[in-house]
Amino acid sequence: MTISGSCFCGAVTYKIEGKLRDARSCHCSMCRKAFSAQASAYALVEQSEFRWLSGEKLLTNYESKHGAGLQFCSKCGSTLCGTYKGMIHGVTLGCVDGNPDIALDRHIFVGSKALWETVPEGVPQYEELPPENA
Template sequence: MISPQAPTGRILAGKCYCGAVEYSVADAFLYAANCHCSNCRRTTGSAFKPFAGIERRKLAITKGEPELMIVGQEDANDTHCGMCGSLLFSVVRGGAFLHVAMGTLIDDPTIRPTHHIFVGSKAPWFTITDDLPQYEEHVPPPKGG
């Protein structure tokens, strides 16, 4: 499922709530956001999912791979711990990237979320109180391209 190639450079550790699954990931995230879509809210049980995007090959499961619970297909899924249900990451963009659930990181990543996405479907009981840009759906493509 996850490439056996070990991450290089500064390495961050992450794990699920119960500790059955652990992973390592390079501190080389390309983007980070807070997603307010209904699917992210349901899978986290929270108002939004803070996530950081990285190439799939830069994360390695270091403990508990047999315990993984994959909801979806190989190239598009949410990957949870099958014991405690923690959402660890989502496989996106045709299987090439992961959206790591930032709440499962033990170590502090260099990146921080830079915007909110899918605020058009955010929980009505939650108020966004920071000054980060907000987008109704995905971040719009750059103008002229």
């Protein structure tokens, strides 16, 4: 399966030769601020299956003191992927072009969600990380 993605202005593009996995919505305060939204929606990807096609020099990196980070377009501000200790870990589902053939399978860090947010029912919710990721 080939999945493509791009930023809002179209300057940065990527391709994934494989499948996304473990789609989730993170409600932690860090993701809320980084995405200016109630949560971030992203899926994990194998680094070996991911490749930048254009605009890689336009990427800006941010890494927290815990090693979790983001890469975003310095032109339009779109957050394209998440990193861990400098390595691509996942892609934001909002920047995937077309149908990635995946659905959110969990909501994480709902213990720190915004007070005004209602998390939909029917999908597993975790106060922090799921036990297998803790």
